[in-house]
Amino acid sequence: MSRPTIAGVARAAGVSVASVSRVLNGLPATEEMVERVQRAVDELGYVPDARARSLKVGRTFQLTLAVADVGNPVYVTMMRAVEEVVSAAGYRLVVTTTGPDVVDEVALVRGMARGYADGLLISPLRVDEDLVKSIRECEVPVVVAGNVPAKAGVDTVRANSPKGMLLAVDHLVAKDRRRIAFLNGPADTVPGAARAKGFAEALKAHNLEPAAVAEATDFTFTAGRAAAPDLPAGGFDAVICANDLLAVGVMHELAAAGLEVPADVAVVGMDDSELAEQSFPPLTSVNLGSAERGRRAAELLLARIEDNERAPRRIVVQPSLSIRRSTP
Amino acid sequence: MSRPTIAGVARAAGVSVASVSRVLNGLPATEEMVERVQRAVDELGYVPDARARSLKVGRTFQLTLAVADVGNPVYVTMMRAVEEVVSAAGYRLVVTTTGPDVVDEVALVRGMARGYADGLLISPLRVDEDLVKSIRECEVPVVVAGNVPAKAGVDTVRANSPKGMLLAVDHLVAKDRRRIAFLNGPADTVPGAARAKGFAEALKAHNLEPAAVAEATDFTFTAGRAAAPDLPAGGFDAVICANDLLAVGVMHELAAAGLEVPADVAVVGMDDSELAEQSFPPLTSVNLGSAERGRRAAELLLARIEDNERAPRRIVVQPSLSIRRSTP
DNA sequence: TTGTACGCGTTATCAA
């Protein structure tokens, strides 16, 4: 005894399949028709098959969110925001992890052609020609949370890293910290490149030289710890890290070296994720608007699904600084 | 110009649709046939439609993982393990958040009947009759990561909280901490109930009385901070927390009260998530085998999809203790 | 080995 189909319901109710479909979709029907169909549906426990429906209407009512690392708390913030918008619009959200390699991202975008989902929201770590091309050629609408060349002609929502960097440096300088170091993630990533540039600019705006710059192999806690020794001990009184995970990693190493935060070294993270609040001491962090970026990106995606001819939009979300106890 | 279908490919290659399908699915065909089909496929950029395929074969090759809170780092551990097993078997993983309410869980399980996915892996926070019933009646295979009555007749993978508690208490007692407090999450949840019971038993095994017991409103960092004051200041020299997030919340409050960890108070978490390593001081935590539970649960789900008649299995994963600096 | 034709469960078009 397998699942009842619409035909079964029609038979049980003594009406046509078309009528059942109409009642189920709220199209005009007589009082009595609705009544009969409803009863048959309840009796048989009929549930419409999403697969068949998808085939017919050409939509899955499913959207994909692709992030590089589910372990990065910034993505949970973004994911929550996206989920909220998307489910309010009647879509389910599929969360996928791509890993750090651009080839995986490309494979994912190409795979969208199979019609698993009605749209893709991707936050790529690395971007190359192949990825831009695959996005442009993608069968379903794509929105990028991150930076991608304007000529790609794709909807984009991104953070303003340079401005965020400036907020961080302003704050540190106001607290009399002038020997500022920078721990970046991989510079060959989109956020890595943006933050390196932003850091350089922000220091220049204050007529300062970088006290030190190091680069972690990943945007992870472990990579942060591993890279911390690359910053010359005692050579800086403040360090800005490219994200919160790196910052927490650095704080562990500073503690191990007997340095106090913020007395000896002030630490600033970026993303203002839940981890910033949870770390000890709580981490001053640049809020790059991950929740808002998620929300706006989701809205953009829904709008494009509605109308694929609209001109691509490029939204920039402004940062703010969440000051906590890791800075004086 | 819409997507090419299998019919288009057949026309372009001058063969039948059946032959195209066969070649694509690796069924026997002549060298030349394969060649011709392949060329046509490449030329047209044909990609099989997952929707149509799903309808025909009655499978989506999609599995759903439902967790209560994506912000809880224990789930990223589990998710990673599940993803690994599942993708190796050719399935995609859909991650869904249910929230803390059992009604949402029930709605989710019921919704599986629509055929969105071929199986469900759920880690329910709260379990009631409705949930058990919906799981038993579910159209697709369900595996529960957590505790559910044996009479539910469902595959289950769960942790051994009492044993884990005992490991924690053993460790603390060995370090001469005998005034042990316990911060639980909501006791009306499955893990909350298990841990409360485990704590009581473990203390009894050592002939100890609880120094204090409190209950947070959620298994979150914020709830942990809020509940910490419910433990009598100075009344305990060790505290076990029902998960890592609560433990980190407590450590923040202890610090605010001027107490040192572990000198004044030893702190033990549960889950041994990434957060335990990231917290400061690093958190001693009971490893309840979340990665292994995820892996085993995923394997169970795949096995049941393969053969729905097999007898339900109930797997218990044994805990271990990861000792870090939050205990002496 | 290859081709024809049907069915998967649904929605949408057209007559009645």
Added chain:
DNA sequence: TTGATAACGCGTACAA
């Protein structure tokens, strides 16, 4: 308003 029927794109008996 309702009912019969043609798609949607694919896999697969069955026949050739």
